[in-house]
Amino acid sequence: MNETVTTSAWARFLETFFRPDLIEQYSGAIAKGVIVTCQVAGLVVVTGIAVGLALAMIRAYRIKPVNFLIIVYVDVLRSLPPLVLIVLTYFGLPALGSTLSGFVVLWLVLSMVLAAFAEEIFWAGILSVRKGQWDAARSTGFSFTQALAWVVVPQAIRLTVAPLTNRTIAITKNTALGMVIGVPEILNEASTAQSFSGSATPLMMGAIAYILLFIPIVVAGRWIETRFAWRRS
Amino acid sequence: MDRDAVRVAAELMNEIYLSFFNFEIMREALPLLLRGLVVTAKLCVAVIPLGIIGGLVLAVMSQSNSRSLRIAVVVFVDLFRAIPPLVLLILIYSGLPFAGIDISPFAAVCVGFMLNNSAYYAEIYRAGIESVDRGQTEAARSTGMSSAQTMSYVVLPQATRNVLPDLLSNTIEVVKLTSIASVVALQELLYAADMARSLTYNASPIVLAAAIYLLILWPVVRLLSMMEHRVGN
Amino acid sequence: MSESRADTDANPILEARGLGKSFGATKVLHEINFRVFPRELVFIVGPSGSGKSTMLRCFNRLEEPSCGAVFVDGVNLMGKGVNINQMRQRIGMVFQQFNLYPHLSAEGNITLALRKVQGKSKSAARAAAQRCLELVGLADRANARPNELSGGQQQRVAIARALALEPKVMLFDEPTSALDPELVGSVLQVMRNLRDEGMTMVVVSHEIRFAREAADRVVFVCDGAILEEGTPEEIFSTPKHPRTREFVAEIAR
Numbered sequence: 001m002n003e004t005v006t007t008s009a010w011a012r013f014l015e016t017f018f019r020p021d022l023i024e025q026y027s028g029a030i031a032k033g034v035i036v037t038c039q040v041a042g043l044v045v046v047t048g049i050a051v052g053l054a055l056a057m058i059r060a061y062r063i064k065p066v067n068f069l070i071i072v073y074v075d076v077l078r079s080l081p082p083l084v085l086i087v088l089t090y091f092g093l094p095a096l097g098s099t100l101s102g103f104v105v106l107w108l109v110l111s112m113v114l115a116a117f118a119e120e121i122f123w124a125g126i127l128s129v130r131k132g133q134w135d136a137a138r139s140t141g142f143s144f145t146q147a148l149a150w151v152v153v154p155q156a157i158r159l160t161v162a163p164l165t166n167r168t169i170a171i172t173k174n175t176a177l178g179m180v181i182g183v184p185e186i187l188n189e190a191s192t193a194q195s196f197s198g199s200a201t202p203l204m205m206g207a208i209a210y211i212l213l214f215i216p217i218v219v220a221g222r223w224i225e226t227r228f229a230w231r232r233s
Numbered sequence: 234m235d236r237d238a239v240r241v242a243a244e245l246m247n248e249i250y251l252s253f254f255n256f257e258i259m260r261e262a263l264p265l266l267l268r269g270l271v272v273t274a275k276l277c278v279a280v281i282p283l284g285i286i287g288g289l290v291l292a293v294m295s296q297s298n299s300r301s302l303r304i305a306v307v308v309f310v311d312l313f314r315a316i317p318p319l320v321l322l323i324l325i326y327s328g329l330p331f332a333g334i335d336i337s338p339f340a341a342v343c344v345g346f347m348l349n350n351s352a353y354y355a356e357i358y359r360a361g362i363e364s365v366d367r368g369q370t371e372a373a374r375s376t377g378m379s380s381a382q383t384m385s386y387v388v389l390p391q392a393t394r395n396v397l398p399d400l401l402s403n404t405i406e407v408v409k410l411t412s413i414a415s416v417v418a419l420q421e422l423l424y425a426a427d428m429a430r431s432l433t434y435n436a437s438p439i440v441l442a443a444a445i446y447l448l449i450l451w452p453v454v455r456l457l458s459m460m461e462h463r464v465g466n
Numbered sequence: 467m468s469e470s471r472a473d474t475d476a477n478p479i480l481e482a483r484g485l486g487k488s489f490g491a492t493k494v495l496h497e498i499n500f501r502v503f504p505r506e507l508v509f510i511v512g513p514s515g516s517g518k519s520t521m522l523r524c525f526n527r528l529e530e531p532s533c534g535a536v537f538v539d540g541v542n543l544m545g546k547g548v549n550i551n552q553m554r555q556r557i558g559m560v561f562q563q564f565n566l567y568p569h570l571s572a573e574g575n576i577t578l579a580l581r582k583v584q585g586k587s588k589s590a591a592r593a594a595a596q597r598c599l600e601l602v603g604l605a606d607r608a609n610a611r612p613n614e615l616s617g618g619q620q621q622r623v624a625i626a627r628a629l630a631l632e633p634k635v636m637l638f639d640e641p642t643s644a645l646d647p648e649l650v651g652s653v654l655q656v657m658r659n660l661r662d663e664g665m666t667m668v669v670v671s672h673e674i675r676f677a678r679e680a681a682d683r684v685v686f687v688c689d690g691a692i693l694e695e696g697t698p699e700e701i702f703s704t705p706k707h708p709r710t711r712e713f714v715a716e717i718a719r
Binding site: 366368369371372373374375376377378379382386387390391394 | 526528551552553554555557558559561563565566567568569578579582583584624627628631
Binding site for chain 1: 245248249251252253311312314315316317318319320321323324327328333405406409410411412413415416423426427430435436439440442443446447450451454455458461462
């Protein structure tokens with residue numbers, strides 16, 4: 001009696017999440033979603049880290065009013081859930097007359113959030129470079145900017161690789177939030193397919209697409225962490 | 234020419250005020266938002282302790298002598314760090330009913346979050362445990378303490394102390410993550426705010442929700458920032 | 467020169483038979499046979515990398531021997547069904563890096579095992595800790611954290627921590643190598659006192675003067691094997707094995 005119960009539960013599981021005909025039908029749609037997800041994620045990583053590094057370097061000049069603005073910006077963006085920012089931007093901006101596509105809003109918001117976290121990480125890295133390094137660089141004639149760019153930041157970066165990788169992975173996974181504002185990324189495609197087909201199989205396909213996409217990145221992140229171990233003493 | 238610019242600026246400011254900071258609408262929406270906040274709080278209280286405990290258990294298991302256990306932990310952790318939380322949530326929330334499993338929305342959300350969180354907490358604790366000098370374990374074992382006693386009384390206290398900033402940082406992330414539950418119609422803070430938005434065609438309720446998140450999280454973010462910079466120095 | 471107080475008629479407190487250890491393909495210890503009698507102070511010397519520390523750590527199975535057996539108080543540590551945690555209470559170990567618990571006070575470091583392993587009550591544990599701290603001359607620093615103590619003081623607390631469990635034999639793994647020279651004396655004095663009280667001790671160390679004055683027997687280990695053993699006189703003044711002579715000549719420099 002138990003045998004038939006378990007096999008039927010297993011069969012029901014497969015039927016719900018792994019229907020072969022639906023898998024075939026929707027692979028194309030999911031694949032298109034993968035491309036969009038990759039595009040957004042790639043753009044977010046590049047702009048987010050670049051802006052974060054720029055902000056941290058600006059902070060090194062210790063110009064009080066500018067630093068105040070940077071700190072406010074960073075604090076606010078680290079305290080707010082990304083989804084709140086996405087919804088606010090997407091549904092709020094039209095009232096001001098500008099219409100940005102979901103894709104652009106997603107990229108903009110996630111970049112700004114990543115920039116905020118990246119700035120904190122780079123700043124901590126810059127702070128932890130010994131003062132002696134500044135002394136040595138300045139004493140050989142480097143200007144402040146040159147010392148910052150060629151001596152301090154390269155050392156700071158080594159310490160930032162691990163936390164930055166972790167944070168970047170976490171934020172790029174937020175591309176799934178694009179579904180809420182109609183960006184045709186993986187989850188959106190999967191969800192639409194689910195409504196049309198009345199089955200959870202496309203959802204599982206979407207989940208697997210994410211896993212296949214991100215597991216290599218997570219594993220690479222783990223490897224990077226061991227190579228550049230950031231030790232808190 | 235100047236007067237035109239000022240007029241345009243003033244109009245823009247007015248637009249921004251009306252669309253984003255409409256206090257009338259905010260006042261009307263506040264009760265609804267507060268009810269949502271209660272659900273958010275319930276979610277946090279359910280998910281955070283269980284996530285921390287789950288993560289701790291996983292981290293201790295990752296130090297076990299059994300290779301298969303260690304591999305199982307790595308697979309679990311990498312899997313649930315690779316799946317975007319929203320995808321996991323939708324999969325559990327929408328998918329399980331298809332498989333015939335009946336589960337309340339709140340419970341579905343809780344399970345999804347716990348799976349995701351414990352993976353992150355596990356990584357943090359694992360780093361903490363590995364940051365404790367091996368000599369500590371040797372000293373404790375040499376006085377006849379068992380592995381379990383050594384872990385409980387010597388390693389874990391030091392490990393937790395070492396990764397306190399990371400634990401705090403992740404907990405902040407969990408609180409922000411609750412906003413995702415709005416996508417599966419769990420009536421937490423963002424859901425309430427978005428509902429108010431669609432009723433009033435005005436983004437002010439969302440700004441109010443953002444303000445509430447800021448009120449709760451910004452002090453903790455600031456505290457975390459100070460902790461991180463002290464360590465970095 | 468010390469008078470041997472060792473009780474060589476009794477059974478050895480610690481005995482290794484055919485003890486071998488390999489790390490992967492590298493054989494670090496070659497079938498060591500070693501015995502320590504009650505009240506003996508045995509010094510283990512040898513060039514660095516000779517396997518002295520590994521040998522010591524095999525004695526309480528902090529390193530798992532690849533082959534052979536270790537007997538403590540007649541019990542084979544490698545035997546099936548042996549409760550290694552219980553056996554380790556009979557063996558005290560003092561480490562080169564002290565390894566004090568930074569999150570506990572000096573007293574806390576000592577009482578932890580007394581409470582958790584031996585099940586003593588808080589008051590009994592504290593009394594025992596006080597006694598041990600008195601023995602090492604640090605009774606007034608019971609509440610100090612390790613980072614408030616000098617290296618020598620930390621090592622003395624570490625000795626007290628090992629002593630508190632009332633072991634039958636104490637193993638010292640280069641106890642003074644990590645100390646500034648002026649702090650070494652205080653630790654050696656404690657070790658002298660322990661010896662005078664009759665503790666059985668096995669010491670891996672480079673403190674040759676201490677060996678000459680306090681050791682009953684010196685063992686010379688080289689390339690994972692015991693090449694020669696004898697009284698301090700024999701080993702340091704009249705070594706027989708060429709390798710021993712080489713070593714003694716080096717350290718005299």
